[in-house]
Amino acid sequence: MEKIKADLLIDNAAEVITCVPAANNPLGKIANGAVVVADDRIIAVGPRDALEKTVDLSGAEVVDAGGKIVAPGFVDCHTHLVFGRSRVKEYALKMTHSVADIEATGLKTGIPASIAMTREATKEDLFSGAMDRLSRMLRYGTTTVESKSGYGISWPHELKMLRVNQRLDQVQPMDVVSTFLGAHDFPPEIDREDPHQRAAYIRELTDEMMPRVAEEKLAEFCDIYCDVGYYTAKESATVLKGGMRHGLAPRIHTDAYANIGGSSLAAELPAISADHLNYPSPKEMHRMAAAGVVGVVLPALDFAVAHPDPFVARPMIEAGMTLALGTNLNPGNWTESMQFVMQLACRNHGMSPEEAMLAATTGAARVVRREQHIGCLTQGFQADIQIWDLPGFEDIIYRLGNNAVWMVIKNGKIVVRRNVS
Template structure:
């Protein structure tokens, strides 16, 4: 007779555990009246109490009572600009009634250049403390893994500063930080982007100086770029992403947000791990990305924040066979910390089902950062990253428009919030 495995964490009494592991026609793998056992931060078993207790010894385990509550995987936020200087709240509020031209005529900087200026001015400590505050709130909303991009430095000194903050954040708190180099988020404001010689000079710096240094120092694992009208062309994007690949930085791409200039086709050709935004992506590009295994990251909060005139259409990507992910796109022009809010927008404004949205916020998002072997679902052998919702039915997750249902958050088996209270 095999000896039982010994658990150090036992979640009992849940009205339902949503595993996000497909079971027949149930894509979410919902298990009623379920329990979960974990050891050293990893799931040992999940299912009906009699089956789990037959496999696992609960003696001495910490018990979490989830009676009448729902347990689900922690959210994975796979697209954020977590680190930035001051806010752009004034710009955001004025844009409700005024144009960008009118706002800039008032002496107020706007857009990415404004964020670049504020991030360059901020010290590393200031950036660290600001990001820590945001992470604390993201955790409270059930997020347990966050991808964090650079991209508001746009020079060697300030890009490296942002990436060092990612390292400090990883060491200082419990959310997993996945670091992405986005030195090609824009061109430096001090150059003339309309002069090819100046564009080329910065691109050469990215390829021959910044990317090698980032890779050699282990400051990031992905290389991202903004391929769109007014930013980087498809050919420029190819050169930069291929340089990243040569240095073992896997490719990501912001593309098709405001025009279709070939970024999605490039993502498929290079085998990028994800392509993000995708408002102008063609059906043929969707099929190509599906065949190449490129995850499509859709950003409903961004479309909402900017009142996008061509909101993304996830249904077309799903029908093309793409795996979809959701991200907050947290940034100074789209300050969104709640993945549940993003799910609500994805369902209400973009035609996703609640089941599709949850999978995109967990397993899909984990795939978009190469973490799906360890996170994104609740099953044996994966991290015990989970959240507990105090709602009577799953549908209340988006039905209660302004309600945060999270009462407990557990990260790698460690209870960080319990009954709404932060744990040390």
């Protein structure tokens, strides 16, 4: 049998974290392992001597990962990457002042502030800000990013954000997966207490915006903010079913500040994911597990807002839910680092290092519906790989606030080399 010609050999790793669980080996770790790439795919993973029987390494570029940890690139499955400007002033004031006190000074806060700033921004402003953040995400080991619209809340501005997502995906190495979140809030122009005006905007979403999003393939998913002060569970059902009619797979922000039935709706649809999940009931957890809804948890948000009831991972895991992690990168919760998110997930939310790693890779790959292509290091998968300059796997959640990444490979190409020490 002719051997497959390799283009790249990652050799000599202290450990390869494949994220393909095996018996007594939840991360499928291979000691002294190697990963072989041809073109943009992984063609072999395993101990070096076993590989040479099946692949031709004669022409391969060699990366010596001596003493380092090789892992799948992170999948960041929940971000608001595209936005107008920073809200650093609001964040800094929040350290010592209440939101009411801050707003009394005349400073606009929260999602409405970001809507105003995003509407003011040109497409070029939005693109360059998001590019800067994306390139930082790549340097922190993320190779696939989901990016939501949702600071436009009117067709021209939502379209502007979705076009930025499209261009971001085309011009840099990472994969950018687009989500339509026209239901992040109600338009500031309407009276949100008036049911007729609410219904009119919801009709605009389902009957005018979604057909255009689908027709131009501007997004794969639709999403909504179902919580107190935003969309009710009934309104969320209308919007997400509208999206499904246009081929947009449903996701839902819910139970972030109260349980108003969003998790039950997620199980009923079923949604691809339910995100935030600070307040689901045990019954809802079991229903979501049975329906295959992935729970996306956002430790950096709970940290940044000093959440009164941080999400608790254990009951969701015990109910059988798959969990995924995301940075939730947005102007109120600004981090590009999935490493930081894993550190918070473990220390503040009771996830084990192995659970956090799977949530940042295979779990998140399910959320973007690419679990057959990314999230683990196995034959046939996309060659999206990061290499950490760390003595062992658990150091990733132990060395707080550092960037452990030494190298990132995206689609088989080396795209980041860093001098870590």
